[in-house]
Amino acid sequence: MNKGFQLFPEQASTLAAQVDYLYFFLIAVSLFFSVLIFFLIYVFAVRYRRKSEQEVPEQIPGLLKLEILWSVIPFLLCMVVFVWGATLYFDTYSPPKDALEYYVVGKQWMWHIQHPTGQREINELHVPTGQPIKLTMATEDVIHSFYIPAFRVKRDVVPGRYTSMWFEATKPGEYHLFCAEYCGTKHSQMRGRVVVMEPADYQNWLSGGVANEPLEVIGEKKFRQLACHTCHVDKPDARGPSLVGVFGEPVRLQNGQTVTVDETYIRESILNPNAKIAAGYRPVMPTFKGQIDEVGLLQITAYIKSLTKE
Amino acid sequence: MSTAVFKPSKSQLADQSDGASNYLNAGFSAKSWLLTVDHKRIAILYLISITLFFFLGGLFAVLIRLELLTPQGDLMQAETYNKMFTMHGIVMIFFFLIPSIPAVLGNFLIPLMIGAKDLAFPRINLLSWYIYSVGGLFTFAAIVFGGVDTGWTFYTPYSSTYSNSNVILVAVGVFITGFSSILTGLNFIVTIHKMRAPGMTWFRLPLFVWAHYATSIIQVLGTPVVTAAIMLIGLERLFGFGIFDPKLGGDPLLFQHLFWFYSHPAVYIMILPGMGVISEVITCFAKKKVFGYSFIAFSSIAIAVLGFLVWGHHMFTSGQSVYTSLVFSILTFLVAVPSAIKVFNWTATLYKGAVSYDAPMLYALGFIGLFTIGGLTGIFLGTLAVDVHVHDTYFVVAHFHYIMVGGAIMAYMAGLHFWWPKITGRLYPEGWARFSALVIFIGFHLTFFPQFIVGYLGMPRRYHVYPEEFQILNVLSTAGATILGVGYLIPLIYFTWSLKSGPKASANPWGAKGLEWEKASSPPSQYNFEKTPVVTEEAYDYEPTIWLK
Numbered sequence: 011m012n013k014g015f016q017l018f019p020e021q022a023s024t025l026a027a028q029v030d031y032l033y034f035f036l037i038a039v040s041l042f043f044s045v046l047i048f049f050l051i052y053v054f055a056v057r058y059r060r061k062s063e064q065e066v067p068e069q070i071p072g073l074l075k076l077e078i079l080w081s082v083i084p085f086l087l088c089m090v091v092f093v094w095g096a097t098l099y100f101d102t103y104s105p106p107k108d109a110l111e112y113y114v115v116g117k118q119w120m121w122h123i124q125h126p127t128g129q130r131e132i133n134e135l136h137v138p139t140g141q142p143i144k145l146t147m148a149t150e151d152v153i154h155s156f157y158i159p160a161f162r163v164k165r166d167v168v169p170g171r172y173t174s175m176w177f178e179a180t181k182p183g184e185y186h187l188f189c190a191e192y193c194g195t196k197h198s199q200m201r202g203r204v205v206v207m208e209p210a211d212y213q214n215w216l217s218g219g220v221a222n223e224p225l226e227v228i229g230e231k232k233f234r235q236l237a238c239h240t241c242h243v244d245k246p247d248a249r250g251p252s253l254v255g256v257f258g259e260p261v262r263l264q265n266g267q268t269v270t271v272d273e274t275y276i277r278e279s280i281l282n283p284n285a286k287i288a289a290g291y292r293p294v295m296p297t298f299k300g301q302i303d304e305v306g307l308l309q310i311t312a313y314i315k316s317l318t319k320e
Numbered sequence: 321m322s323t324a325v326f327k328p329s330k331s332q333l334a335d336q337s338d339g340a341s342n343y344l345n346a347g348f349s350a351k352s353w354l355l356t357v358d359h360k361r362i363a364i365l366y367l368i369s370i371t372l373f374f375f376l377g378g379l380f381a382v383l384i385r386l387e388l389l390t391p392q393g394d395l396m397q398a399e400t401y402n403k404m405f406t407m408h409g410i411v412m413i414f415f416f417l418i419p420s421i422p423a424v425l426g427n428f429l430i431p432l433m434i435g436a437k438d439l440a441f442p443r444i445n446l447l448s449w450y451i452y453s454v455g456g457l458f459t460f461a462a463i464v465f466g467g468v469d470t471g472w473t474f475y476t477p478y479s480s481t482y483s484n485s486n487v488i489l490v491a492v493g494v495f496i497t498g499f500s501s502i503l504t505g506l507n508f509i510v511t512i513h514k515m516r517a518p519g520m521t522w523f524r525l526p527l528f529v530w531a532h533y534a535t536s537i538i539q540v541l542g543t544p545v546v547t548a549a550i551m552l553i554g555l556e557r558l559f560g561f562g563i564f565d566p567k568l569g570g571d572p573l574l575f576q577h578l579f580w581f582y583s584h585p586a587v588y589i590m591i592l593p594g595m596g597v598i599s600e601v602i603t604c605f606a607k608k609k610v611f612g613y614s615f616i617a618f619s620s621i622a623i624a625v626l627g628f629l630v631w632g633h634h635m636f637t638s639g640q641s642v643y644t645s646l647v648f649s650i651l652t653f654l655v656a657v658p659s660a661i662k663v664f665n666w667t668a669t670l671y672k673g674a675v676s677y678d679a680p681m682l683y684a685l686g687f688i689g690l691f692t693i694g695g696l697t698g699i700f701l702g703t704l705a706v707d708v709h710v711h712d713t714y715f716v717v718a719h720f721h722y723i724m725v726g727g728a729i730m731a732y733m734a735g736l737h738f739w740w741p742k743i744t745g746r747l748y749p750e751g752w753a754r755f756s757a758l759v760i761f762i763g764f765h766l767t768f769f770p771q772f773i774v775g776y777l778g779m780p781r782r783y784h785v786y787p788e789e790f791q792i793l794n795v796l797s798t799a800g801a802t803i804l805g806v807g808y809l810i811p812l813i814y815f816t817w818s819l820k821s822g823p824k825a826s827a828n829p830w831g832a833k834g835l836e837w838e839k840a841s842s843p844p845s846q847y848n849f850e851k852t853p854v855v856t857e858e859a860y861d862y863e864p865t866i867w868l869k
């Protein structure tokens with residue numbers, strides 16, 4: 011941050027160098043074609059400059075072989091770039107299994123971040139190096155976009171759903187965090203910094219911070235506050251289905267379909283419970299729309315995720 | 321005038337323009353202009369209105385660049401800044417670029433080029449201009465009453481729920497102008513199908529006409545979708561219909577799909593007519609048949625069709641499914657190929673030509689250079705992993721200005737200079753015109769090239785304040801914009817001057833091929849041709865016999 015004049019962004023994640031290689035390849039291809047075109051235009055322009063007003067050149071209507079050549083070569087090059095870009099893109103948005111999960115809530119005009127260990131930050135994100143980190147993101151209002159140029163990652167945060175992205179930081183330092191999607195008056199002030207630390211420093215930072223309860227503990231409190239536990243208990247005759255061990259597992263619905271329980275499904279179950287009814291239960295769950303914000307939803311989700319069968 | 325201007329012969333045609341009746345002296349009253357159904361006069365009405373909007377949009381651009389001179393927000397408030405870039409985009413896109421070449425040059429030239437007396441529906445043509453003007457007035461009113469701050473993209477739910485600026489007024493303005501664009505497209509399609517002179521077969525049409533045909537298809541099929549999307553925003557804002565805001569049960573991404581379904585093809589509405597202009601100018605100033613006529617013609621159609629299938633490339637980071645993105649990415653690469661074909665064919669047209677460098681040609685060569693860079697950087701954006709990094713940064717801003725300003729406006733300037741003698745019957749000062757072409761070319765690069773760099777560094781677009789390390793590049797950009805602004809003012813002055821004081825133009829000052837040059841006087845008579853021309857040769861048939869009288 012505030013590094014003075016630069017021409018090229020820093021590389022601070024495992025992805026950065028890979029994106030840059032592709033970028034350099036594209037620059038090389040572009041240079042080749044633009045230099046070729048500019049050179050030809052220049053040569054033709056000088057060589058075939060009109061000498062007299064009466065001059066009429068030999069007419070050449072076209073040449074099929076050439077047309078095919080300059081259609082096929084760009085096409086093939088494009089396909090190479092497509093495959094290369096697509097593979098990397100796939101990686102960008104497929105977090106590894108062992109990623110630590112952070113939660114991000116965007117809000118006009120700030121970023122609210124929660125660590126798995128419970129620390130909360132505003133417009134700052136502290137992360138250790140060498141550890142894949144997955145961000146699960148939601149917004150309270152309009153669309154925002156979470157962007158860390160030094161990591162070459164960006165993802166929109168869209169109201170009404172969760173989006174996610176991941177990265178693995180490689181170089182300790184401070185980097186920009188931007189909101190990249192226009193979101194209203196102070197869009198350009200919706201930015202902060204990402205602080206990348208060696209794992210040991212990160213541990214220090216964690217313990218030095220205000221002692222916070224882990225996310226799922228706060229989630230459990232909310233769960234009780236909102237009286238979810240009155241229906242959702244791990245007993246056979248409970249009014250609602252048990253939530254223990256459901257995360258990531260398939261559920262059968264009343265209409266015969268099966269869905270996998272993920273963040274989005276939990277969110278929908280809480281805000282719009284009658285959209286999908288679990289098989290064997292009556293649609294008695296009330297909606298909690300208006301009683302709980304995006305941060306609270308993420309906390310409860312973390313709690314439900316933590317409920318595993320021993 | 322410089323010596324490069326071609327004077328083929330003192331034919332009857334040339335003499336006609338002196339004193340003879342033409343569309344300009346057919347009537348001088350305000351009514352004879354405001355109620356005209358002559359496509360040529362309507363083209364002039366458009367020329368005046370879009371010029372006003374161009375300089376209005378340009379004024380916003382100047383203010384934006386001035387604000388960005390420093391990293392802090394010192395010239396205006398964030399709110400004002402957001403309105404500036406929004407109105408710059410809306411004015412330039414909907415009220416200048418989309419109508420520019422089609423409504424001015426297309427309107428004027430298509431009947432002349434195909435040997436017709438007018439467009440198929442002259443009254444609808446006039447109606448289009450009135451619709452455009454009413455839409456323009458609404459937008460102008462919105463600006464006067466405080467402006468709008470949603471960005472020209474109107475993304476929901478910001479535009480539908482959160483913004484407290486004049487969204488409705490602008491939405492109505494854009495909604496209304498949409499119909500003008502649809503009607504113009506329809507008019508062109510019917511005209512090109514039905515009104516060609518005897519012997520003017522499809523494959524004898526000038527490429528300018530092919531390009532407009534492709535453009536019209538997009539206008540007719542695409543515009544209704546954006547019109548509907550904008551209307552839905554209005555319904556959600558006014559009556560709380562839950563269409564886009566999830567709090568009301570809507571889907572914000574639905575808006576992006578609808579919006580880009582039109583607005584990506586709209587990019588081709590802006591650039592295809594320009595490509596048509598370039599084909600005309602290059603052939604004339606190289607005195608050559610165009611290289612690969614049918615490849616250029618069909619690449620226009622291919623662009624129009626494929627252009628409808630790539631809208632999702634604006635949404636690679638939006639959270640749409642990864643597989644959806646893959647499909648949109650590969651289609652984006654496909655649409656790049658026909659553009660490449662055109663560039664190669666134009667270059668090959670120069671080969672063994674007799675090339676001269678009058679102002680229209682300088683603009684056209686500038687177009688090829690800038691469009692090549694714009695097109696190639698489009699490949700960067702179609703590449704998924706790279707787009708994730710540069711999406712919504714200045715890289716994108718630079719890319720589309722290379723296409724829109726470097727491409728579309730350069731082509732518009734090329735066309736305006738090329739046909740100015742035909743439209744007004746006067747010659748512009750060649751020296752000044754070449755000078756301004758050079759100034760624009762230099763100013764353009766200085767403005768927009770640094771934006772590629774600052775974009776890859778990560779500076780997001782639509783930022784009122786920004787980190788200090790980006791300042792130097794922004795200062796360069798602002799300096800360039802100043803030069804660019806001067807470059808656009810010079811033609812405004814000499815074109816206006818030439819109207820009264822420019823030397824009279826002969827019917828065909830460039831020695832160009834085409835019915836508008838060979839069979840019509842400068843300016844053309846009210847009904848274009850003395851008698852319906854009969855076409856016996858292909859387009860751009862620069863045979864030696866014609867010049868060696």
Ligand SMILES: [Cu+2]
Pocket residue numbers: 153154155189190191192193194197198200
């Ligand atoms: Cu934002």
Ligand SMILES: [Cu+2]
Pocket residue numbers: 583584585587630631633634
């Ligand atoms: Cu697009």
